[in-house]
Every structure is written in structure tokens, then in C-alpha cells.
Amino acid sequence: MKRSFRTIAALGAVAALALTATGCASATPEKLTIAFVMGAESDPFFQAMKVGAEAEAAAQGVDLIWQGDPANYSAETQLPIVESVLAQQPDGLVLIPTDPVALQAVSDKAVAAGIAVANVDTHTNDLSKVVTFITGDNTDGGAKAADAIAKAIGYTAGKTYEVVIGLTSATATTNVDRQKGFEAAVAANYPGIQIKDVAYSESNPEKAATNVSNWLTKYPNLKGIFAIDGTNASGAAAALQAKNLVGKVALVGYDAYPANVQLIKDGVFTALIAQDPAAEARLAIKTLVAFLKDGTKPAQRDVVIPNFALTADSTDAEFAQYTYVATN
Amino acid sequence: MANSKQATSAQTTSVAVADRLKGMLSNQSTILVGVMVLLVAVFGSIEPKFLSAATMNNVLTDWGSVVLLAVGQTLVVISGGIDLSVGAVVGLSGVISAWTMVNVLHLDSTATGSKATGGLLVGLLVSVAVGVSVGLLNAVLINKLKIVPFIATLSTMGAALGFSVIISSGMPIQGPANYELISAMDAKTNPFSWAILGSALVITIVGLFLHKSRFGLYTYAIGSNTFAARAAGISVEKHLTKVYALSGGLAGLAGMYVYLRLGAGSPSSGTGRELDAIAAVVIGGASLMGGIGRLWGTVLGALILFTVQSGLIMIGVAPDWKKVVVAILIAAAVAAQGLQKSNRRS
Amino acid sequence: MAGAEKREVIYEVKNVSKRYGSVVALDGASLKLHAGEVIGLVGDNGAGKSTLVKVLSGAHEPDGGQIFLDGEERSWSSPREALDAGIETLYQDSGLAPHLTVSQNVFLGREKTVKGLLGKLGFLARKEMEHDAHADLERVGIAVPAANRPVAQLSGGQRQAVAIGRAVSWARKVIILDEPTNHLGARQAGEVLEVIKAAKKKGLGVIFISHTLPHVLEVTDRIVVLRLGRIVKDAPTSTFTGDTLVGTITGTIQTIKVEGD
Numbered sequence: 001m002k003r004s005f006r007t008i009a010a011l012g013a014v015a016a017l018a019l020t021a022t023g024c025a026s027a028t029p030e031k032l033t034i035a036f037v038m039g040a041e042s043d044p045f046f047q048a049m050k051v052g053a054e055a056e057a058a059a060q061g062v063d064l065i066w067q068g069d070p071a072n073y074s075a076e077t078q079l080p081i082v083e084s085v086l087a088q089q090p091d092g093l094v095l096i097p098t099d100p101v102a103l104q105a106v107s108d109k110a111v112a113a114g115i116a117v118a119n120v121d122t123h124t125n126d127l128s129k130v131v132t133f134i135t136g137d138n139t140d141g142g143a144k145a146a147d148a149i150a151k152a153i154g155y156t157a158g159k160t161y162e163v164v165i166g167l168t169s170a171t172a173t174t175n176v177d178r179q180k181g182f183e184a185a186v187a188a189n190y191p192g193i194q195i196k197d198v199a200y201s202e203s204n205p206e207k208a209a210t211n212v213s214n215w216l217t218k219y220p221n222l223k224g225i226f227a228i229d230g231t232n233a234s235g236a237a238a239a240l241q242a243k244n245l246v247g248k249v250a251l252v253g254y255d256a257y258p259a260n261v262q263l264i265k266d267g268v269f270t271a272l273i274a275q276d277p278a279a280e281a282r283l284a285i286k287t288l289v290a291f292l293k294d295g296t297k298p299a300q301r302d303v304v305i306p307n308f309a310l311t312a313d314s315t316d317a318e319f320a321q322y323t324y325v326a327t328n
Numbered sequence: 329m330a331n332s333k334q335a336t337s338a339q340t341t342s343v344a345v346a347d348r349l350k351g352m353l354s355n356q357s358t359i360l361v362g363v364m365v366l367l368v369a370v371f372g373s374i375e376p377k378f379l380s381a382a383t384m385n386n387v388l389t390d391w392g393s394v395v396l397l398a399v400g401q402t403l404v405v406i407s408g409g410i411d412l413s414v415g416a417v418v419g420l421s422g423v424i425s426a427w428t429m430v431n432v433l434h435l436d437s438t439a440t441g442s443k444a445t446g447g448l449l450v451g452l453l454v455s456v457a458v459g460v461s462v463g464l465l466n467a468v469l470i471n472k473l474k475i476v477p478f479i480a481t482l483s484t485m486g487a488a489l490g491f492s493v494i495i496s497s498g499m500p501i502q503g504p505a506n507y508e509l510i511s512a513m514d515a516k517t518n519p520f521s522w523a524i525l526g527s528a529l530v531i532t533i534v535g536l537f538l539h540k541s542r543f544g545l546y547t548y549a550i551g552s553n554t555f556a557a558r559a560a561g562i563s564v565e566k567h568l569t570k571v572y573a574l575s576g577g578l579a580g581l582a583g584m585y586v587y588l589r590l591g592a593g594s595p596s597s598g599t600g601r602e603l604d605a606i607a608a609v610v611i612g613g614a615s616l617m618g619g620i621g622r623l624w625g626t627v628l629g630a631l632i633l634f635t636v637q638s639g640l641i642m643i644g645v646a647p648d649w650k651k652v653v654v655a656i657l658i659a660a661a662v663a664a665q666g667l668q669k670s671n672r673r674s
Numbered sequence: 675m676a677g678a679e680k681r682e683v684i685y686e687v688k689n690v691s692k693r694y695g696s697v698v699a700l701d702g703a704s705l706k707l708h709a710g711e712v713i714g715l716v717g718d719n720g721a722g723k724s725t726l727v728k729v730l731s732g733a734h735e736p737d738g739g740q741i742f743l744d745g746e747e748r749s750w751s752s753p754r755e756a757l758d759a760g761i762e763t764l765y766q767d768s769g770l771a772p773h774l775t776v777s778q779n780v781f782l783g784r785e786k787t788v789k790g791l792l793g794k795l796g797f798l799a800r801k802e803m804e805h806d807a808h809a810d811l812e813r814v815g816i817a818v819p820a821a822n823r824p825v826a827q828l829s830g831g832q833r834q835a836v837a838i839g840r841a842v843s844w845a846r847k848v849i850i851l852d853e854p855t856n857h858l859g860a861r862q863a864g865e866v867l868e869v870i871k872a873a874k875k876k877g878l879g880v881i882f883i884s885h886t887l888p889h890v891l892e893v894t895d896r897i898v899v900l901r902l903g904r905i906v907k908d909a910p911t912s913t914f915t916g917d918t919l920v921g922t923i924t925g926t927i928q929t930i931k932v933e934g935d
Contacts, residue, residue, distance in 0.1 A: 042493040070490075170648065199647045204599040205500065206586050210390050214641040217382040218375070231596060234500050238590045241507070242389075259502035259592050262437060324499060542785050542796035545774070549782055552771035559765060560783030561754040619773035 031063055032292055034285055035090035037082050038068040039098050039121075044230070044257065045277050046096075048324040049120075052278025053094070056285040064285075065090060075102035082106045092116040092288040094281070100125045116291050118284045121277070127301070132287045134303045136275040138174050141307030142181025142226075145252045148271035148309050149224040150190045152250035157192065163224040164215050165198045166208050166232035178228050178254065178273075193224075201232050208235025209242075216243050223250060224270075230255035237268045256310060256323045264312055272310045274322035279305055356613035359664060360628040363657075364635065371639035378642045381519055387634045388520065389589070392527040393418070395630040396582040397605035398612075399531045400575030402626040403538060405609050407571050408551035408618025409470070409477035413462055414579040414605055416488035418598025421458040421583030423492040425451040426501040426593025437591065439504035447504045452584050459580020460573050462488055467569040485602070492595035500592035510588065523585055530581065534574075535623040547571060551618030607654055608633050611661040620665075632657065681708040683745070684879045685730070685761070685848045690739030692725050699725040700736070701903040707848065707879040712870060714890035714911065715883045716923055717900035723883055726900065727852050730881065731763035732756030743847065757783075760846030764854060769837035772826040776818055777807035779825055780840045810843040811836065815872045816865075831862025838866055842873045849873055850881045855889050867893045887919055899923055 036053050038046045050066060057064035067085050069077040078098045083106060085093070093110050095117060097103035104124045110117050111129045119133040127133055153161055165182065167175050179198075186193045196219060201208035208231055215222060216239065225240075227233040233253025237260065240246050246268050253260055256274040263269050283303065290296040308322055372379040397414045404411045428451065429435050435447040462484055469480035513522040538544035546567045549557040558564050579598075586597045612629030614621025633654065640650050685707040692700040700722045707713055717723050728734040729741075732750030741748050743759055750756045753763065770779045781803045787793035804821040811818050816839040818832065825833055834854060841849050851870070855863040863886070870893050873880050884890050890897060890911075897914055899907040899922045907922050914922075921927030 042490075042498050044498040047497050197641075197644065199641060202600050203596050204601070205590055205594050206390075206393065206597050207600075209589060210386070210637065211641060213386045213389065214383075214638050217380065217386060218377055218642050218644075230499070231594075234590060234592065234594060241591065242589070257499040259437075259500045262502060324497075537796075540797050540800075542787065542798060545778060545782070545785065545798065548773055549771045549778075552773035555765070556769060556771045556779075557782070559753060559763065559769070561757050562783055619771070 031061070032092070032289060033063040033065065033088075033090040034092045034094060034288060035065040035067065035085045035088070036094045036281070036285075037078065037085055038066075038096045039078070040073040041068055041070045043073065044255070044324045045275070049277035049281045051325045052281035053285060055278075056282040060285060060289045062285070062289055068096075073098055075099035078103065079106060082110075086110055086113065086115070089113075090115060091292050092118070092285075094118045094120055094284045094288065095124075096121045097124045098122070116288050118288050120280050120284045130301070131291050132284065132298050132301055132303065134280045134283050134287075134305065136277070136280065137304045137306055138177035139181035139184075140304075141254065141273045141275070142178040142183075143185035144181075144307055144309045145178070145226050145254070145271070145273050146182050146185035146190060146193070148252045148273075148311070149226060149250050150193065152252070152270040153223045155190055155192065159192050161190075161193045161223040162196050162219050162221055163193050163226065164196055164212075164219070164222065166201060166211055166225065166227045166236055167198050168201050168203055168229055168231055170200065175228050182226055196222075201235060203231055205231050205235040205238070208232045209239040210235075212236045212239035213243065216240075216245060216249070225249060225251045227251065227253040230257050230260065233257075233260050233269070233272065237263050240268060258323055258325075261310065261319060261323045264310060264314075267312070270311065274308045274310050276305055276308065276322060278325075279321075356625050356664070357622065357628060360612065360625060360632065364628065364632055367632065367635050367639060371635070371643055374643045378639060383638060383642065385519070385521070387631070387638050388524045390634040390637065391630050392521075392524040393582045393585040393589070394601055394604050394608065394634070395531060395627060396527055396578045396585065397601055398608035398626045398630045399534050399623060400578035401602075401605040401609045402612070402614055402621050402623055403534070403547055403571050404477070404575050405606075405614045405616060406538075406551045406618060406621045407547045407568060408554065409568070409571075410481065410606070410616070411463075411466065411572065411575045412478065412481040412602050413466060413485040413488055414575060414582075415598035415601035415603070416485040416492070417459050417462050417576055417579035418583045418586055418601055419593075419595045420462070420488040420492040420598075421455040421580040422587040422590075422593035422597055423496045423501060423595050424458050424593070425455040425584060425587055426503040427495055428454045429503040430501060435504040437502045437504060440508065444504040445509055448588075451503065451587065452581075455584040455587070456577050456580040459576040459578070459583065461576070462579075463573040463576020464569065466576065467565075467572040470572070471565040471568060489595070496593065496595045498595060500590065500594035500597075502592040503587070505588065505591040507591075523588060527585065530578070531623065531627060534578075538623050543567075543570070548619055551620075553619075604630075604633060607658055610658050613661065613665065615665060629661075681710050683707070684709045684743070686742040687726075687729065687736075688740045688742070690726075690729055690736040690741070692729060692734060692736050698903050700729065702739070703900070703903075703905045704739075705898060705905065705908070707881060709847075709879055710874055710877045711896065712874050712880040712882055712894045714894035714897040715881055715900065716885075716887065716890055716897060716919070718923055720902075721900040721923075722903040723900055724852070725903075727763070727850055727881075727883060730756075730848075731761065731850055733763075761848040761850065762841040762845035763850040763852070764837055764841045765852050769840070770825045770833060773824055775804075775822050775824055776811075776828070776836055777804040777821040779836060780807040780810060780821075780843070784844065811839040814839050814842045814876075815868055829862075831858050831865065834858060834862065835865055835869065838869050842869060842876070842878070845873070845878050848879045848881070850883075852883045853885065854882070855884060855886055863889060887916060891916065891919065901925055 038049060040046060053064060065085060067081050075098045093115050095107060104126060107117055107124050117130045119130050121135050123133045149163060165179060197215060199211040212225060212235060225236050227236040236251055240249060240251060250270045252271045253269050254273045256272050260272055264272055287298050310322055400414060401411055429447045433447050433450060439447060466481050466484055469475045470477050517525050546562050549562060550564055550567060554564055587593050590597060608630035609626050611632055612625030636653050637650060683706050688704050689702045690700060691702055703726060715723055729736045732753045732755055786799045786803050788797050788799045807821040816835045818836060838854055855866050867889060870880055870882060882894055894911045897911050898905055918927060
């Protein structure tokens with residue numbers, strides 16, 4: 001899950017009134033209603049999720065209540081939204097809890113009211129009463145990035161390769177997981193890859209570009225860059241282009257923003273690790289509807305949808321599936 | 329000692345030298361140049377690669393955008409105000425500019441030649457217009473609604489960020505860039521990029537107006553004593569409107585600069601830049617109380633900021649230390665101001 | 675004084691009133707100022723002095739009454755209008771911008787620009803203004819060390835001298851000085867009083883507001899006493915002693931109504 005926009009999003013709350021929440025509550029009696037409460041509307045991750053949720057709701061013939069704070073990823077803003085959604089008495093609730101503890105009580109309350117609950121992306125501490133928990137795997141994404149870099153630089157055992165990682169902050173959990181996965185994969189499979197340096201972009205792509213520009217000066221033999229999220233990916237791509245090093249330094253990014261996907265085709269990105277928020281949403285709604293109709297429980301409660309490495313060799317269908325879609 | 333005459337003349341010389349030294353030390357730009365030289369020497373001795381044209385290019389490329397914000401901020405600060413919206417305006421103007429080029433002019437990243445150039449010129453106008461609009465909005469909040477600048481510009485900052493996220497869905501919008509033209513222009517202005525020279529030209533013009541013209545004089549007068557300015561017949565509201573519009577317009581220009589650098593308008597491309605700009609202004613010797621500040625100081629302040637940033641990466645200091653070092657620089661600058669003041673009094 | 679009587683009335687207010695909400699700050703005040711005359715305006719705090727100053731300087735519009743300059747009825751919607759009409763006001767403690775130089779302060783709002791296109795863009799003739807500021811201040815009897823020094827570096831007395839010098843050198847008709855000797859030492863206050871005398875000699879009408887009664891008695895031709903928003907006494911300075919002036923201000927000496935009311 002991608003949260004580098006949280007800071008902006010929080011500040012953007014001033015403009016919150018300008019945003020109108022989508023979704024409608026006029027359910028006809030025989031039609032099922034699924035409420036979907038996500039983290040922050042402004043985050044591209046949830047924008048992509050919304051596309052999947054709307055498509056699946058239409059396919060299943062259920063009404064969808066799509067709700068969430070316009071910009072602020074926080075339990076404080078999410079709690080009252082969940083409460084008001086429950087007051088509309090939906091049949092099912094897909095919840096992306098912004099805090100594992102703070103959202104527990106309201107989740108239990110929904111279950112007690114006979115509402116089927118699913119968790120997506122993140123989960124509340126007690127998962128025993130939810131129908132399903134569906135998430136992406138950031139650690140696996142980090143490992144896939146290591147594989148992509150090793151492949152692009154033609155990794156041969158016994159040789160050494162210099163690589164750097166562009167991070168957004170020291171604490172963002174997604175950053176931490178992806179970095180861990182990357183480092184573990186390097187240690188296990190590519191001992192010749194040396195991670196020389198890390199730096200923070202503070203959610204600003206221009207700062208990400210600065211970090212990479214300086215690395216390119218400091219490490220003339222730099223072989224690869226792992227840009228850990230969309231912001232770092234944009235900045236690193238700009239820096240490589242400015243220094244005319246496209247194709248000479250392998251760049252693996254994260255998050256399939258349309259602009260960055262285009263840069264795979266242009267050869268700037270070796271690979272983009274993509275999550276599939278739309279698939280998470282589709283599966284959650286599908287599972288809930290099946291459970292509500294005849295009590296079918298999924299074979300496994302917890303489902304991990306692996307990250308996917310988009311490369312120039314990916315098929316059009318894969319590009320279509322993983323590229324984030326802007327909703328306006 | 330040969331004779332008393334020589335001793336006396338030696339004494340007077342040493343007194344004169346001491347006086348001169350004191351004068352130089354209390355001069356902010358001398359201190360800044362000294363700090364700059366020291367930083368380059370330290371970074372260069374630890375990492376010889378720091379002393380390279382590539383490093384200079386890295387530093388100046390960052391400087392080119394933030395110095396525009398810092399210059400606008402200098403005027404606002406001298407007038408006794410503050411403009412927190414400039415970072416958000418970089419993002420908003422870049423996004424609206426990119427959106428216009430893509431959706432109104434129907435140009436994408438594949439556009440080349442005169443089509444792309446024309447599109448970028450339109451984008452530049454849009455970008456500056458967006459910045460000026462936010463600046464005018466700030467002025468209305470401050471002059472008409474009597475909201476203090478800190479709060480007024482904090483709210484437009486939030487609104488600008490919000491709008492840029494709404495327009496872009498939170499993702500960068502890739503527009504035309506015309507890299508052939510840009511690199512051709514850069515080749516002509518080698519070793520500096522034309523965008524950096526453009527920034528330098530703009531700030532030179534602003535500097536002339538600040539230090540040589542009535543516009544600048546009124547800016548100082550208002551920040552120094554609003555009551556006196558009003559009593560002298562200066563229309564304070566009208567002048568502040570110009571100052572905030574200029575700050576916004578320069579932020580819009582910076583928005584286009586960053587757009588060209590990233591090849592895309594990104595809503596988060598100005599995140600935190602208002603603080604970099606304020607840091608440059610304060611390091612440069614301007615007083616947040618108004619009435620004091622030189623543009624040259626801000627220009628050097630911004631240069632020091634990015635020298636530190638590049639230097640710390642180059643010598644391999646953990647990124648967390650960057651903020652600490654910048655904080656120390658700001659504290660030192662403010663302390664130096666205090667020392668100068670007490671010198672003057674004595 | 676006899677000399678002033680012969681001169682023409684330069685500035686006059688008739689029956690002006692001003693209320694702030696339910697508080698009557700000024701109640702039917704009338705005042706005549708002649709060219710080359712110095713009037714002392716005195717009264718306790720809250721007597722209405724500063725309100726009258728604000729009406730005279732154009733900072734506040736009165737609720738009722740008339741204002742005449744050179745016999746012509748006028749009204750000021752801003753201090754700028756009064757300023758342009760030749761009425762200079764020096765406000766208490768706030769006349770100068772401390773970070774600007776002496777000459778920048780003297781010329782603030784009336785800068786000289788260079789010739790040609792740059793002048794149209796507002797580029798300033800700094801040297802010329804520094805020279806002229808120095809000359810202007812000397813003419814009204816103020817010795818300032820250097821016109822290019824920031825005002826913040828001057829002593830309190832020097833600052834006040836510059837502020838008054840600025841007002842006197844620009845004033846064409848009337849100059850209003852609100853507490854100009856406040857916070858000044860004896861010698862510096864003496865210099866300020868000399869400047870007032872110079873302004874009088876120049877033929878300006880001077881309104882001098884002060885709490886320091888010896889200064890008022892020394893420099894004015896006529897004294898106007900305000901109490902509770904009304905003018906209770908308007909008489910030649912020679913008719914007052916220190917004691918009778920204090921008594922009139924505090925109300926321990928009963929006053930008859932001013933003639934013509």
C-alpha cells in the first residue's frame with residue numbers, strides 16, 4: 001500500500017469540502033448493498049481500488065456505498081465515516097482499517113449487527129470475525145525488485161555491483177517492508193550487489209531527483225537504482241534522463257502511475273513493481289457477495305495478492321490490469 | 329622595537345585592521361561567502377568528487393527552483409509577512425499547467441518541435457497565472473478579511489495542495505517536454521543550464537527593483553513601520569497585494585521549472601519547499617520581524633542550503649542529519665543577526 | 675499674540691463632533707489657526723486631543739461640523755488628501771521607519787526618481803535625495819550626521835529631530851505635532867522647540883500637542899484647553915501661568931464658555 005501522499009493529503013483536507021463523496025444509499029429491498037470504507041480518496045492507490053470495486057459491484061449486481069475521507073488517512077476521520085455508513089444498514093462492509101486498534105470496536109459492532117465484514121490492505125487486530133482479509137505483499141515486491149535489477153545488470157556471481165535505494169521516509173511501513181524484501185533477496189541470491197546508500201525524498205519527486213543526481217556523481221559505476229515508491233520513481237527517472245544515463249543504470253520503480261508506465265515503454269524504467277488494488281477490491285466484494293447469498297466462506301480467510309513486475313516484455317493485458325487509473 | 333613612531337603607526341594600523349575585520353564580520357554576505365567557502369573545502373577534502381562540474385550542476389539545478397521561491401519569500405518577509413503557500417503553488421501550477429497542455433492543447437510526452445515549444449510557452453503562462461492567482465487570494469485574505477499572513481497562507485497552502493491532488497488524482501501528469509530543444513539550449517549556455525540562467529536573470533531583475541526602486545523602498549517601509557508608511561501616504565494594502573502576487577508568480581515560475589525537470593506536473597513536487605525557501609531567507613539574514621533583508625543574502629542562503637544537501641549525500645552522511653545541519657545553520661544565522669544588533673547598539 | 679491676529683486664518687474647524695459608539699469623544703469643537711501661529715493643544719488623557727488631531731489630519735472623518743483650509747470648506751477622506759493639501763502630521767512615537775535611512779524617511783511617499791524609462795519604473799535618485807534631505811534638514815535647523823544612515827542607528831533625539839524636520843520641510847500650510855518632545859532629554863527637547871520656532875518663522879500654522887506644560891508655555895502663541903471632548907478655554911499664552919494652566923486642564927479653575935459658542 002502506498003502512503004507517500006499522506007502528508008499532502010492531510011494538508012489537502014482544507015479543500016476537503018470541495019470533494020464530494022461518491023456512492024449512493026438508495027438500495028432497493030431485494031438488492032444487496034456493500035459498503036466500502038477506504039483510507040483516503042486522494043491516494044492513487046485507492047483511486048485504482050475504486051475502479052475495481054465499482055466494476056465488481058456492477059458485475060455482481062449489488063449497490064456500492066463508496067466512502068472515506070477525501071484526503072486524510074487517519075483513524076480519527078475514518079471512525080465517524082464508518083459509523084455513519086453502518087447507520088445506512090448495508091449487508092456487507094469492506095473496511096480498510098486505518099488503525100488496527102482504533103477500528104476494532106466499530107468492526108465488532110458491524111458484525112454484531114449482522115453485517116458481513118471484509119478487511120482489505122490492512123487489518124484490525126482481531127481477524128476472527130471477518131469473512132476475509134485480502135492484501136498485497138510489499139516484502140515480496142521488494143524481492144521482485146531485486147530480481148528485476150539483477151536481471152537488468154546481467155548479474156554474474158563473483159562480480160560486484162553498486163546499487164542505491166531511494167526512500168520516502170525512514171518510518172513509512174510500506175517503505176520498510178519493501179526495503180526488507182529487497183535486502184533479503186540481495187543477501188540470499190545476489191551477494192555481489194552492494195547497497196551503497198539510501199536517502200529520503202520526503203514525498204517530493206524533485207528531492208528524489210536531487211538524491212539520484214548526487215549519487216550519479218558520487219558513484220560513477222552505479223549499476224542500479226531501486227526507487228521504492230511512485231514519488232521516488234518519478235524523481236529517479238527525471239534524474240537519469242537529465243544525466244543522459246537512460247539504459248546505462250538499471251532503474252526499478254514502484255507504483256504503476258500512467259506517466260511511469262509510459263517510461264517503461266521509453267526504456268527509462270527496467271521494471272515497475274505494481275500492486276493490484278483493483279484486484280483486491282474485486283475479490284473482497286466477490287467473496288462478501290458469495291457469503292451473503294448462500295453462506296459460502298472462502299477456502300482461505302487470508303489472501304495475499306502478489307506484487308507484479310511490469311517490464312517492457314509485459315503484455316498489453318498486464319499493463320491494462322496494473323496501471324493505476326485516474327478517476328477524473 | 330626601533331622607535332616609538334613606528335610603534336604608534338603599527339598600533340593605528342592594527343586598530344584599523346581590527347575595525348575593518350569587525351565591519352566585515354558584521355556583514356552578513358561576507359559571513360555567508362565565508363561559510364560557503366568553508367563548506368566547499370570541508371566537503372571537497374572528504375570527497376574529492378565533490379569538487380566537480382557535475383556537483384556544481386547538481387547544486388545549481390536544485391537552487392534554480394527554490395531560489396525563485398526564496399526571492400519571493402524575501403520580499404514578503406521584508407514586508408513583515410510570510411508566505412507558506414509557495415511550496416503548494418509549485419505543485420498546483422505544475423499540475424494545472426500539465427493538465428492544460430495535455431487536455432486543452434492535446435499535447436503528450438511524444439510532442440516535439442515547435443508544437444511542444446508552443447505548448448510549453450502556454451504552460452509557462454498558465455503556471456505563472458496560477459501562482460499570481462493564489463498570491464492575489466492571499467492578499468485578499470490578508471487585506472480584506474484581516475487574517476494574519478501565517479494563517480491566510482497556511483489555508484491557501486492546504487487548498488492548493490488539495491486542488492492539485494483533485495486535478496491529478498494524486499499522480500504526476502506527463503506532458504510535453506521537448507528535450508531536444510532543452511538540451512540544444514543547454515549546449516549554448518554550457519556549463520550552466522538555460523533554466524538556471526533564467527532563474528538568475530529573474531532574481532537579478534527582482535533584486536534591482538527591491539534595492540533600487542520605489543517598489544522595494546515601500547516594501548521595506550511597510551515591514552519597518554506600517555504606521556509610518558501609511559502616514560507617508562503609501563497605500564499599504566495595494567502594495568502588499570503586489571508583494572504577495574509577485575511571490576505567487578515566482579512560485580508559479582518555479583512550478584514550471586520543476587515541471588521541466590520532471591517532465592511532468594506532480595502534485596507533491598513542491599512539498600516542503602516553503603520551508604526550504606524560508607530557511608534560505610533566514611540564513612540570508614532577513615528578519616522575520618520585517619524591514620531587514622538583502623536579496624543577495626537570500627541567494628547565498630539558498631546556495632548554502634543546497635551545497636549542504638549535496639555535500640552530505642556526497643560524503644555519505646545519513647540522510648537524517650541533513651535536517652540537523654540545516655537547523656544549525658538557521659540557528660547560527662539568527663544568532664549572527666542578534667550579535668549584529670547588539671554591536672550596533674554599543 | 676498681536677502679530678498673529680493680523681495674519682489670515684489658514685486652517686479652521688467649526689463645531690466638529692465625533693462619537694465612538696455611545697462615547698462622545700469630541701463635542702462641538704471650534705478652532706482657528708493663523709499662518710505663522712503656534713497653538714498649544716492641551717488636556718488630560720481622554721479629553722479629546724487625539725481625536726481632534728485625527729480629524730485635523732484627515733485620519734478620521736468627523737460626524738458633524740465643518741473644516742476650512744484657506745477659507746475654503748474641505749473634507750478629508752484619508753490622511754493622503756490632507757497631506758496633499760499641505761497639512762503635515764507628526765504622530766506620537768511612530769513617525770519614522772527605523773530600518774530606512776534618514777533620506778529615505780524624509781522622502782518617503784514623495785520619492786524622487788531618475789530620469790527616463792527607469793524613472794517611470796520607479797527607480798530612485800538615491801544620491802540626489804540624500805543630498806536634498808541633508809539640505810532640507812539643515813534649512814530647518816537640524817544637524818543630522820549622515821543622510822544615508824539608518825534611522826535605527828540614531829539617538830532618540832536625533833530621530834525625533836528628523837521626523838519633525840521631515841514634517842516641517844514638507845509642510846506647506848499646517849503642521850500638527852503630537853507629543854514631539856515625549857521621551858526626550860532637556861537638550862533634545864530644546865532642539866525640537868527651536869524647530870517649531872523655525873516653522874513658525876516660515877509662516878506655517880503649527881498645532882503643538884503636549885503634556886509637558888513648560889514647553890507649551892515656552893513655544894506657543896495661544897493655548898486651547900480640551901476637557902471631556904469640549905474646548906473649555908482658548909486664550910493667548912500670555913494670559914496663563916503654569917498654575918492657571920494646570921487648573922484649567924483639571925477643571926479646578928472654572929472656565930466660562932468660549933465666546934461665539
